Amino acid sequence: MSDLTLLGAAETAAVIASGEVSARDVASAHLDRIEQTDAAVHAFLHVDRDFTLAQAGAVDQARSDGAALGALAGVPLALKDVFTMKGAPTTCGSKILEGWRPPYDSTVVERLKAGGIVVLGKTNMDEFAMGSSTENSAYGVTRNPWNLDRIPGGSSGGSSAAVAARQAPLAIGTDTGGSIRQPAAVTGIVGVKPTYGGVSRYGLVAFSSSLDQGGPLARSVLDAALLHEVIAGHDPRDATSIEAPVPPVVAAARGELGGVAGMKVGIVAQLQGEGYQPGVQARFAEVVELLTALGAEVVEVSCPSFDYALPAYYLIAPSECSSNLARFDGMRYGLRAGDDGENGVEQVMAITRAAGFGPEVKRRIMLGTYALSAGYYDAYYGQAQKVRTLIRRDFESAYAKVDVLLSPTTPTVAFPIGERADDPIAMYKADLATLPSSLYGGPAMSLPAGLGDDDLPVGVQLMAAVQRDEQVYRVGAVLEATLQQRWGGSLLDRVPELATGGAA
Amino acid sequence: MPALDRDDIAHLARLSRLQLTDSELDQYGGQLDVILSAVARVAEVAADDVPPTTHAVPVVNVARPDVIVPCLAREDVLAGAPAAEDDRFRVPRILDQEEQ
16 A cells, blocks of 8 residues: 555545555554654644554454444544543643643544544644634644745644644644634645534633634545534534534535536625735635636625624634633642642632743733723623624625625735734734634635645635535535646645654 | 723733733733724724624523433542642632631
């Protein structure tokens, strides 16, 4: 068998199911690849070879016992370190949880295990998912496999880098304001934020509860759909989980729901033009042309409230964060500092939190505390929630006219590591195009559209109405097939070969 | 929008249970001012008659069946605690000296 790390998830599942290779062989090949390349990329915070091989061995055993196995049984996956999993630490990229081993599995992990998916390890992220570059991790930056001096996006930057570097065919990320889609865009892979409530948040360490959503990262639209189907569905342990069937995402990705001919695609006037790099605009224009050539009806739609998505998001998310992160008080889990027998509990909490949280988390906790405080609540948090209503109305009136909306995923290609580290507002602008659908709650996909400025990947974003996740897969699959025909293969074939050395 | 002075930032840090150094107070003060003036733009939107949206997909009164399910094992939970004693979390004193 040639290099197993070159295969996508569906292909990997097929060669395992055929008996050509074992799940153990596949896991081993990816563990070797991680060992060879992660000194350069630093996608992973935790890898445990024995733990991974034991999972793979169990899948092989179940197969030889004749058990019915899932569509992705034996396929390896990189898990963002914000989901709890027994037998491994969960840090959320923060010193305040260094070494914490959760006593329970998240629902996402339970479903991965039930599907026979093999977890390779936990991936790096911006601390508590706050950031767009993975530079806010307490455990060092992750590098973009396309150019090691560039960011891999964030906050799911370890997950995107692992998939682009062929360390894993699949990864799980979370998206609060763009943290799956933006990393997927800047590393040339597919990333999907499902409809809010589509994937359980149980065991996902909360940042902004009304926005957080787990979802798949993969090398193809079909692979993303297969993983989406494994992790999605109602969970009584998450009160905001949607009690309805999972939209037919796999059928859509396989083209079984039809192509794009006759579909109506809306171009959002507010999500293009000024502020978007020339290379991003050029790739976006090509995709629009392509859709027209394929028979879709492309129209421009105006969503004026989207201009206020960024300020609304940076009030709502920090407000919810300041409340959610109050649980990290040094009493029940994680770090405790200053417990010298003299300091009282309030002092110990303040010392612990000052020592355990990084600068961006501190900024957002204070910003949220301010926005929620008496006298400012109506002007900030209350007003932001009203803007959220207006954004939802813009989406609803757009979806009354079109099936999907289209925009660039990010204004620029991957920026250099360090470039925006001291400028929070510049960093926040990386999420300009992804924030509206987060505030609305609808599904959204980022899909590779080619290379832009500095020969780095550009992504386009497909958005659809709440619970119409299949629509983004349907259009995404057609676009992917047409673009790959034009490119003569996957965009990822062009990732420069990484220096392979021993692990650091 | 009132600019945040040093005392405001120190007050926010106290409310946030963050023991910050003087140089951190200065650093965050400047940054929070910049961020707040950027997000204050939400006030430009005329929205007096607009109801707030608290959740993306509205759900009301979600209840589960009233069935007892096992909780986590005590030793598993305490294994992750920074300090434990007598099968409980050990915490620093919760009252000030003068209150004791």
